[in-house]
Amino acid sequence: GAAAPEPRAKTKLTAAAAVVMGGLAVLILFGAWWYARSRSDPPxxxxxxxxxxxxxxxxxxxxxxxxxxxxxxxxxxxxxxxxxxxxxxxxxxxxxxxxxxxxxxxxxxxxxxxxxxxxxxxxxxxxxxxxxxxxxxxxxxxxxxxxxxxxxxxxxxxxxxxLEVPLDATPELSGRHETDLESHKLSLQARYFRNLETWEGFRKAEQYYRQALERDPANARAWAGLAEVYLLMAGSGAQDEWARKAEQATAKALALGPAIPETHVANGMVLKRCHRDYPGAEAAFKEALKLAPRHADARREYGLLLMRELGRLDEALAQLEYAANLDPLSTRISSNLSELYRARGEFDKAMRAASKHLELNFRDPRSHRNIALAYFLLGDNDKALHWARKCTAIQHEQDRGRHFERGLQLLTLVQLYSGRIEEARQTSRWILDLDPTSTQGMATAGMVALWRGDYSEAAARLEAAAQLDPSGFLWPGGVRLSTMLGHILSESCDPVGAQRALALSDRLNRAESVPEGSRILVPDRVLDIVAVHAVRGEAREAIDLLRRMVDSGYRSLVFIKKDPWFTALRHGPEFRTLCDRMQREVDAMIGRVEAPPDEPASNLPPIRVSVRANNTPSRAPVN
Missing domain, CATH: 3.40.50.10070 (TolB, N-terminal domain)
Structure with missing residues (x-):
């Protein structure tokens, strides 16, 4: 018979088999570990x-x-x-x-x-x-x-x-009304025009929502959408009328769809903007998020409440970052996130947020505007001017809505602060050419007139703006129109008129006081109080409050150093110490800034400016 294998060869075969089996076991274990690891990350x-x-x-x-x-x-x-x-x-x-x-x-x-x-x-x-x-x-x-x-x-x-994601115990949308199909289509058309964010778009959105509700009066989402459109329209004239309509639409939405998140978002917006009921608004947004934890618009609106009204900026950051992760292509959320970083005095992060969005949407004008504003706050007027012009060019190409006006306003201020006063004058006249009733346009033109030394025109512009929007602020500086008017009248030897205007600012600031416990005082509200003290010559009160703002993260040095209402503070050593402190922080941010993605100016469309001397609009006003 055949000879039996030698024991040494048999041992080698057994060892080789053991190695192979061991290797396979390791691979299987590694694969199982890798699969478990990959599955442990939420999809x-x-x-x-x-x-x-x-x-x-x-x-x-x-x-x-x-x-x-x-x-x-x-x-x-x-x-x-x-x-x-x-x-x-x-x-x-x-x-x-x-x-x-x-x-x-x-x-x-x-x-x-x-x-x-x-x-x-x-x-x-x-x-x-x-x-x-x-x-x-x-x-x-x-x-x-x-x-x-x-x-x-x-x-x-x-x-x-x-994807093996378990169903949560969140409530079913039992209150969701399966509306008439034509009503649903009309609602979708309304949403499209609302997202254009122009006055004409809001008007068309209102018409489509009303048609949707004629088809199906029980369409709760259409009522909620209509309420939001009314609130957006309330931002430009006839505010009481639109606010009243928004309340009525919201009441209908809540009655018809208490389990629909959008109805609670609309309710929160009404409570915030129409009643200044901030605890009620917060409760409404939380109810929306209880129904839909990943509702990006609810996160955004809640974040805006925390930022703009309550001054709880850390909580606002958590909400807006969550919203940005849910909807990274949203221009509104990206812009709000940049705004929050500016409120926190983190201009480099504001730049980074705008740049990140720009990589996803290179023709987004608001990202260009936020980059321009970040450079402006960092003191780089040349780059601010470059990006502000790009913003205006792109917006001019796309549409001439309210964000086009905001881009022109920023361009005016950058020109003004960099000494290009005549250019600023021409750009401010363009704003009023587009819309003679724009309060921001009037205030910006008044600012330009003040820097030119024309106190008569400055007072007339600010008085007109303050009459249309008595509680308004000049964007982006954060000082009320009434406070600006008080300074101009004080410099024009009208102490009675000045005190009347400043008294209005006092009443408004008391009515909109920021709750205790905020991480940082809401910059717009508190900076205006500093300005009121400065105009009155109350340097001690102004400096103490400004120090609190700087301690809390306020870094908008450009306004403190250049805006004329703070002139009375600039001769004191404490003011210079605060400015030096802010400048060191700004310099550190400049060192951390990464240049955003850019494109050649030759790729941008030309802008043809046609300004009429009497400010008669060359087309129908935006508002």
Whole structure:
């Protein structure tokens, strides 16, 4: 017979097998560890609006609506790290999904198509991992039009199940009213025009919401949207009328949809803006977030309340950063985050937030404006001027809404503070050419007249602005129109008029006092009190309050050093000490600033300015 294997060879084979088996065991254990580790990180995904396969461009509103409803349903699952809602341009098939996921910091992308026929809606949706090109979940829906509202909830539940995200114990949307389909479409059209953020857009949004409510008076979301539009319209004239309408719409929304987050967001906005009931507004926003913890707009509005009215800036930062993670492509949230960093005296971080958004949307004018404002506050007028001009050029190309006016206003102030007074005069006249009733335009023109030494024109401009908006501030300096007027009248040898204007500022500041316990006093409110003391010659009170602001993080040195209402403070050693302290902080921030992404000026459209000497508008006023 055959000879038996030698014991040495058998031992070698056994050892080799042991090594192989051990290696396999290590690989299996490592794979299990890696899988468990990857699964321990909460999943994050981006939702791309569905691509319209039909021939009617108007059906794109369905895409927007279904997308928003899917995101709203997914926001009820706290197991997601982030749910990012992309804008319409993300639906294009040519988009590089892998690069998109990397830029947004998400692991999965939910995308698909839809086709509306006469009696049905066909939806095909796919959840995929762009990095591995792996399809995680796919579903085709064929739904009659009256059942279309069930699709977003079913999509959200299947996505959560596919990613092993447990269903939370958050309340079901039992109060959600499955509205008439035409009413839903009209609401989506209204939302589109609201997002344009122009006066004409607000008007059209109001019309579409009213048409939606004529079709279905029980559409709670339409009532909530209408209330928000009224509040936005209240920012420009006839404030009492729009505020009253906003309250009525909000009451309807709450009665019809107490389990719908948007109704509580609208209620919080009404309580904040119409009644200055800040505890009530905070409770309303918290109720919205209880219903939908990942509702980006609710996080944003709550953050704005904490920042602008309550001065709780650390809490505001948490809310706005959360909102930015939920919706990183939102221009409004990005702009608000930059505003918060400015309020905290962190201009380098304000720059970074604007630059980050600019990388995602290079033609966003508000990011350009926030970069210009950050450079302005850091004392670099040349770069501020460059970015302010870019902001104005892009906004001029896109539309001439209220943000175009804000860009022109910033350009005027940068020109003024950098000694380009005649340029500032021309730009301020352009603002009033666009809208002769703009309070900010009047106040800015008054500021320019004051720097030119024309106290008569300055007083006339500020009086007109203060009559239209008695409690208003000049953006971005943070001093009331009435305080500015008080300074001008004091310098014009009208002490009675000056004291009358300053007394109005006193009453307003007392009525809007900041609660104790705030991390930092709300800059706009407190800086105005400093200015009132300075105009009256009460240097001790002004310096003490300014020191408290600096201790809390106030760093807007450019206003303190150059605005004329602080002139009386500039000769004292304590004032110079505070300025030196702020300057050291500003210098440190300058060293941390990274240059934002830029493009050649040749790529920007030209601006053709046509200013009329009598300020007659060259087109219908914005407001």
């Amino acid at each position: 994050s995904l981006a939702v791309i609006p569905l691509a319209n396969l039909g021939t009617s461009p108007g059906d794109d509103y369905f895409s927007e609506g279904i997308t928003e409803d899917v995101v709203a349903e997914l926001s009820r699952f706290s197991g997601f790290k982030a749910v990012v809602r992309l804008r319409s341009e993300g639906r294009q098939h040519s988009v590089d999904r892998r690069r998109l996921a990397k830029n947004l910091g998400v692991s999965f992308i939910l995308a698909g198509t839809f086709l509306r026929t006469e009696h049905s809606l066909q939806i095909e949706v796919t959840l995929a991992n762009p990095e591995s090109d792996r399809i995680v979940w796919h579903r085709d829906y064929r739904l009659p039009l009256d059942k279309v509202f069930a699709a977003p909830r079913d999509i959200a539940r299947n996505v959560a199940a596919a």
